[in-house]
Amino acid sequence: MTRQDRLGLSLVVEPGDVRLRNLLLTFEPAEILAAILGRHRLVDTRIPEAWIERGRDLDRTAEVAAARAKAAGLRWVTPGDKEWPTALSDLDHVEPVQGVTGAPVGLWLRGVGHLGEMCEQSVAIVGARECTTYGAECASDLAADCADAGWTVISGAAYGIDGCAHRGAFLMNALTAGVLACGADLDYPKSHAALIARIAEGGVVVSEQAPGEKPLKNRFLSRNRLIAAMTQGTVVIEARERSGSLNTLNWADQLGRTTMALPGPVTSGQSAGVHAAIRAGKAVVVTTGREIVAEMSGLGASTEEQPSLPLTEFDRLPPAARSTLDGLEWSTPRAVAEIAASVRLSTREVRAALDLLERRDLVIRAGAEWMLARRADVG
Structure with missing residues (x-):
């Protein structure tokens, strides 16, 4: 019953709660859920009151989630399933960021893509929602180049750089994955409903939030850790000094993933955070898709068959x-x-x-x- 126990935990505990990560390092999901429901006692452990209160309504919450999932064609995957991205387990071994860390107990998926296979060779491309024309064009170009080289582009389906990254993959008829901060049955932002539907046609829409859950501010920060963990590297294109995109880059850095950034005009405030990350040594400068692929391929990667630089x-x-x-x-x-x-x-x-x-x-x-x-x- 581990799958159902994990589902119960996901409905009771806010995803990314460091307290749950700490408990899961010692106890089984079934034991923790039973303790929340008052059916079991964990030695020397105090269950948060908020979890207990949520647990009292678990049957109804689970019924609503199941109905919404069925209506939207969602599926629930957990560690051990073929579609599960095994790299997510790395999140159990990093320090919390604003009280958030830990691998998700499970994921809701919408779409026909096989998430596990898509993540085997993948890159995250993220950045500003209010991007410039320069940023939009670069995001589309870099995503198209990475997709053409066989890398899955993963992003957050948001306005700006995220949307351009997904569309760049579409230009190459490639699969892409969108990780949401709300339930996978919702289209957020609403004006990206067509984009999200297109992602699901061949790829997959991903969320650790239960069906119907709203995209609260803190959920974007917890969502960012998933994007960083399920990919081999993260590229940031346009980010102000206090940008959520830099949060994704920080997660990637903690996880030991390749961290990259595309520089912008020195006069652009939209790239101030990117330039600060580069200056601090937290990101490698990249300007082409070929450079991104080379960075993620590691030392010794063959460059003999790389095409010459385009002239026009x-x-x-x-x-x-x-x-x-x-x-x-x-x-x-x-x-x-x-x-x-x-x-x-x-x-x-x-x-x-x-x-x-x-x-x-x-x-x-x-x-x-x-x-x-x-x-x-x-x-």
């Missing part, structure tokens, strides 16, 4: 964007469906590519159609 803006575009440019003309606007048919891409791939190309002023809209705005194949 066209060379630096993701493949889908390059193909979309090939399907456009200078004087005759073309519809999305027409472009897709001519270059043999899906309309969704073309729309995503056009969004990127428009941000770079390479294409312009003509009503519901598109045409070239300037050349990308010059130095």
Whole structure:
């Protein structure tokens, strides 16, 4: 009954509570849950009153969670399951940050992706919600490069850098995982419902919060430890000096993961935290996806087959964007469906590519159609 005991604990104890981590180092989940419910006594241990109060309503809470999980198609995974990312156990051996630490007792998953396999070679790309155009474009490019190299991009599905990282993976038709600070059945932020649904189509949406739980401020900080732990490295793109993204970087540093940062303009306050992390030696400077992959691959990684550095803006575009440019003309606007048919891409791939190309002023809209705005194949 360990799976059900872990589920009970997740409904009674706020995820990331260091007191639960400490108890789990000594007692089994079933013993702790029984003590919370008043059916067992743990030697020399005082159960927090808040847990006991929550435990009194456990049957109803579990019933509601099960109903919401069924309606949303969620599944509950725990240590020992094939989908469980084994690297999460490292969280049981790091010091608390603002009272939070410890491996999750279980995870709720939405989507068809196999989380364990996706995490085997993965990178976290996180950053500012209110990012600049520079940050958005870099996040998309770096994510696309990492995905193209076979690395799963994991982020938080939030506004700004997170969303751009997921979309960069989409450009390469790659799987991606989004880790939420609310229940996995909720779409947060609401305007990212389509993005989160797209993540779940091939990848997976992850949360340690019970179905229906709201995204409270402290839950973003506890969520960050999961992103850092289930990946081999974390890249921060644009973060102010007191940014939640730096919290993820700090977790990665404590866990012994590779910590990386993309520098921004020295005049940009959005990158002040990034620059401080680099200056303090907490992050390695990276500027391309190839550098990220090299950092995470470790010493001795082969670079013999690495392609030469791109010479033009066209060379630096993701493949889908390059193909979309090939399907456009200078004087005759073309519809999305027409472009897709001519270059043999899906309309969704073309729309995503056009969004990127428009941000770079390479294409312009003509009503519901598109045409070239300037050349990308010059130095």
